[in-house]
Amino acid sequence: MLNISALNQFYGGSHTLWDMNFEVPAGSCVCLMGRNGVGKTTLLKCIMGLIAARDGTINYNGAVLNNAKPEQRAELGIGYVPQGREIFPLLTVEENLQIGLRAVRKQGIKKVPDHIYEIFPVLKQMLKRRGGDLSGGQQQQLAIGRALVLNPKLLILDEPTEGIQPNIVTEIGDVIIRLNRAKGIPTPLLKTGDAAKDDVREGIIKIKNELGVTILLVEQKLPFARKVADRFYIMDRGRGVAVGSMSELNEGMVKQYLTV
Numbered sequence: 001m002l003n004i005s006a007l008n009q010f011y012g013g014s015h016t017l018w019d020m021n022f023e024v025p026a027g028s029c030v031c032l033m034g035r036n037g038v039g040k041t042t043l044l045k046c047i048m049g050l051i052a053a054r055d056g057t058i059n060y061n062g063a064v065l066n067n068a069k070p071e072q073r074a075e076l077g078i079g080y081v082p083q084g085r086e087i088f089p090l091l092t093v094e095e096n097l098q099i100g101l102r103a104v105r106k107q108g109i110k111k112v113p114d115h116i117y118e119i120f121p122v123l124k125q126m127l128k129r130r131g132g133d134l135s136g137g138q139q140q141q142l143a144i145g146r147a148l149v150l151n152p153k154l155l156i157l158d159e160p161t162e163g164i165q166p167n168i169v170t171e172i173g174d175v176i177i178r179l180n181r182a183k184g185i186p187t188p189l190l191k192t193g194d195a196a197k198d199d200v201r202e203g204i205i206k207i208k209n210e211l212g213v214t215i216l217l218v219e220q221k222l223p224f225a226r227k228v229a230d231r232f233y234i235m236d237r238g239r240g241v242a243v244g245s246m247s248e249l250n251e252g253m254v255k256q257y258l259t260v
C-alpha cells in the first residue's frame with residue numbers, strides 16, 4: 001500500500017533521513033520504532049507532505065506522492081494523527097470533528113458519521129465541550145476520531161499513547177487492533193452482550209466493511225507495540241536498521257536500538 005524507496009531528507013544542511021526503504025503492506029499494522037530523535041516523526045511528516053524529501057520516492061497504491069499537497073494525500077485516504085494531537089483547544093469537540101470533514105466534502109460526506117461516536121462514545125457525551133478542556137486521553141480519542149472522519153485507508157498515528165493514563169491507553173490499543181484486524185478475516189469481534197462494547201463493535205465493522213484500515217504508528221511503549229502491531233521497523237540515526245514481523249523482534253534488537 002505504502003512504499004518508500006531511497007528517501008533522503010534534510011533540515012537545512014542537516015541530513016536527517018538516509019536512504020530509507022520502508023513498506024507498509026495493505027492490511028498490516030506497522031510499528032515504527034527507535035529512540036528519541038532518530039527521525040520517526042520526520043519520516044511521517046514526509047509521508048504526509050508536511051516537509052519535503054530531497055530525493056527518493058513515496059508511492060501510495062501505485063501513485064507517486066512526492067509532489068502531492070498534504071490535503072491531496074488526505075483525499076487519497078491517508079489519515080494522520082500528529083504527535084501531541086494538535087486538536088484546536090478553543091473549538092468544541094463537534095467543531096474539531098467537523099474540521100475533519102473538509103477533506104471528504106468532495107466524497108459527499110457532509111456530516112460527522114455516527115460510527116465515530118460509536119467507536120468513541122465519550123466524544124458524543126462531550127460534543128459541546130471545548131477541546132482544551134478534555135483530558136489527554138479524551139483529546140487523543142478526539143484526534144483519532146477526527147482522522148477517521150475522512151475515511152482513511154491508511155491511518156498514521158504518532159505516539160498515540162504519549163502522556164495518557166493507562167486505562168485509556170488500553171482503550172486506544174483495543175480500537176487500533178479492532179480497526180486493523182477486522183478486515184477480511186473471520187471476525188474476532190463477537191458480540192459481547194455488553195451494549196456499549198457492542199456499539200463500538202458495530203462502528204468498527206462498519207468502517208472496516210467500507211474501508212479497511214491499514215495502520216502505521218510510532219510507538220515507544222514496547223508492550224503496547226507488541227500488542228497492537230504485526231510488523232516492526234526500527235530506525236537508528238536516520239536509517240532503517242531492522243524490520244520484520246513483531247514475533248521476530250528480539251531482545252538483542254531491543255537492547256541495541258530501543259532501550260535508553
Ligand SMILES: Nc1ncnc2c1ncn2[C@@H]1O[C@H](COP(=O)(O)OP(=O)(O)OP(=O)(O)O)[C@@H](O)[C@H]1O
Nearest residue numbers: 011014016034035036037038039040041042043083
Ligand atoms: N524542524 C526541524 N528543524 C531542524 N531539525 C529538526 C527539526 N525537527 C526535527 N529535527 C531534528 O531531526 C532529528 C529527527 O527528529 P524527529 O522528531 O524526526 O525524531 P523522532 O525519532 O520522531 O524523535 P521523538 O521520538 O523525540 O519524537 C532530530 O535530531 C531533531 O532534532
